[in-house]
Amino acid sequence: MRNRKEALVRSILLENYESYYRLAFSYVHQEADAMDIVQEGACKAMARAHSLREEKFAGTWIYRIMINTAKDYLKKYERERNTLQEDMAAAEEKEADLELREAIDRLPIQEKTLIILRFYEDKPLSEIAEILQENLSTVKSRLYRTLEKLRRELI
Amino acid sequence: MKNIENVKDMMAEEKKDFSVLESRIMAGREAYQNIPVPEEMEGRIRRVTAGTGKVRRFRIAAAVAAAVVVLVLLPNTGADMAYAMGNLPVVGKLFQAVTFRDYQFESDRFNANVEIPQIVVEDVAGEQAESGKNEAEVTEKETIGNEVTEETQRLQETIEQVNFDIDEVTNELVEEFKESAELGESYGSLEIHHETVTDNDRYFTLKLSIYQGAGSGMESYKFYTIDKRSGLQVQLKDLFREDSGYNEIISEEIRNQMRTLMAEDEMNAYWVDKTDIPDLNWEGLKEDQNFYFDADGDLVLVFDEYEVAPGYMGAQEFTVNKTVFEGMLK
Numbered sequence: 390m391r392n393r394k395e396a397l398v399r400s401i402l403l404e405n406y407e408s409y410y411r412l413a414f415s416y417v418h419q420e421a422d423a424m425d426i427v428q429e430g431a432c433k434a435m436a437r438a439h440s441l442r443e444e445k446f447a448g449t450w451i452y453r454i455m456i457n458t459a460k461d462y463l464k465k466y467e468r469e470r471n472t473l474q475e476d477m478a479a480a481e482e483k484e485a486d487l488e489l490r491e492a493i494d495r496l497p498i499q500e501k502t503l504i505i506l507r508f509y510e511d512k513p514l515s516e517i518a519e520i521l522q523e524n525l526s527t528v529k530s531r532l533y534r535t536l537e538k539l540r541r542e543l544i
Numbered sequence: 545m546k547n548i549e550n551v552k553d554m555m556a557e558e559k560k561d562f563s564v565l566e567s568r569i570m571a572g573r574e575a576y577q578n579i580p581v582p583e584e585m586e587g588r589i590r591r592v593t594a595g596t597g598k599v600r601r602f603r604i605a606a607a608v609a610a611a612v613v614v615l616v617l618l619p620n621t622g623a624d625m626a627y628a629m630g631n632l633p634v635v636g637k638l639f640q641a642v643t644f645r646d647y648q649f650e651s652d653r654f655n656a657n658v659e660i661p662q663i664v665v666e667d668v669a670g671e672q673a674e675s676g677k678n679e680a681e682v683t684e685k686e687t688i689g690n691e692v693t694e695e696t697q698r699l700q701e702t703i704e705q706v707n708f709d710i711d712e713v714t715n716e717l718v719e720e721f722k723e724s725a726e727l728g729e730s731y732g733s734l735e736i737h738h739e740t741v742t743d744n745d746r747y748f749t750l751k752l753s754i755y756q757g758a759g760s761g762m763e764s765y766k767f768y769t770i771d772k773r774s775g776l777q778v779q780l781k782d783l784f785r786e787d788s789g790y791n792e793i794i795s796e797e798i799r800n801q802m803r804t805l806m807a808e809d810e811m812n813a814y815w816v817d818k819t820d821i822p823d824l825n826w827e828g829l830k831e832d833q834n835f836y837f838d839a840d841g842d843l844v845l846v847f848d849e850y851e852v853a854p855g856y857m858g859a860q861e862f863t864v865n866k867t868v869f870e871g872m873l874k
Binding site: 399406414489505509536539 | 562565566568569570571572573575576577579581582584585586588589590592593823824826827830848849850851854855
């Protein structure tokens with residue numbers, strides 16, 4: 390039983406590590422930090438695999454661990470974090486809508502996560518609710534509020 | 545008149561912008577998916593999942609330690625409260641919400657005005673079960689209150705639980721506020737107030753109003769309802785028979801009220817019959833939807849901001865006449 394859960398967690402991690410990395414990178418804008426976060430999250434997920442209650446929630450459970458790991462990291466290292474500007478200068482990214490990207494980047498982590506999961510990772514709201522351990526209506530209202538906020542900023 | 549026209553224009557503009565925004569966000573999708581993942585990442589994940597390459601950091605240990613402290617502290621608070629609330633008389637009881645603690649803070653950019661209530665029950669004879677700081681007094685009461693009925697016991701536990709919940713919710717908000725005030729970045733405010741909205745033969749309902757401001761403000765409400773007859777805290781779902789279909793009936797009644805309000809005034813907007821973003825349509829009452837009974841015995845359903853309507857509509861209340869639901873009550 391234990392091995393089966395570990396195997397499940399392992400396969401999900403291997404399949405999705407790129408998504409976790411991109412999410413982590415969106416929080417910290419630093420390759421090294423993003424990799425640390427994902428590795429740490431993966432360690433936690435493996436270590437706690439046996440405590441996973443329902444296998445069908447393994448995917449959302451790992452996402453949650455990754456997000457929480459990133460949040461802990463941000464809390465701890467907020468002051469040392471690179472700003473987006475420095476990061477943008479370093480990476481030569483061709484992106485048309487810089488204004489929008491900056492606006493999304495300024496969002497609090499919860500709201501940023503919501504936008505990323507919903508629009509960039511194509512997750513249905515019900516799954517996002519599961520990841521964030523919120524009820525669906527809370528997630529919906531937060532999404533609406535976030536969209537409103539973005540719109541205000543972009544006018 | 546001109547003003548109204550302007551507002552209408554603005555609202556039309558807002559609606560238009562939403563789809564524009566969504567397509568702008570979607571356009572950024574590719575850029576997001578093209579965030580390069582360093583090759584090193586895969587190897588690190590493989591090492592971790594193979595059971596080697598464990599990274600242990602102090603900060604995790606610290607976070608766990610902090611969590612443990614919190615878990616130890618809170619039940620203690622509860623236990624104290626249980627002691628304090630010992631032996632409440634249940635017959636001829638008088639329910640009251642009293643400000644138990646308050647918190648004020650004011651600086652250039654931060655201000656807080658917080659009143660944290662606790663529910664206190666005393667009997668008509670005037671024997672008060674307040675905070676149990678006076679141990680001698682509590683002991684004395686213990687001997688008096690020998691005949692503890694089942695309801696009394698239940699009521700004690702309920703009050704204790706509700707007070708504990710209030711404490712926990714408000715503490716978290718205050719701590720959050722203190723933290724941001726300490727950091728001193730940006731600005732913020734916190735207001736917490738309480739009010740007894742129902743106190744009839746059957747129910748006592750305490751309303752907690754929470755206003756959190758940081759940039760734009762966010763108001764929310766919590767309602768704590770105690771059934772005086774059973775001594776239990778009740779949620780909306782507890783009021784109705786399970787097979788009554790109350791949720792569909794009352795939800796539809798509220799949807800109809802929304803439709804009427806929207807027909808009456810174009811300024812009103814609710815998330816009902818929405819076709820552009822059907823995801824947002826209100827799905828009906830939650831089992832623990834905020835509610836209270838008003839003075840006429842009608843049921844008032846309370847919705848936080850964004851729960852049933854766009855943010856500019858604020859929090860919403862809908863009153864459902866008792867003729868609609870009377871037959872479905874337990």
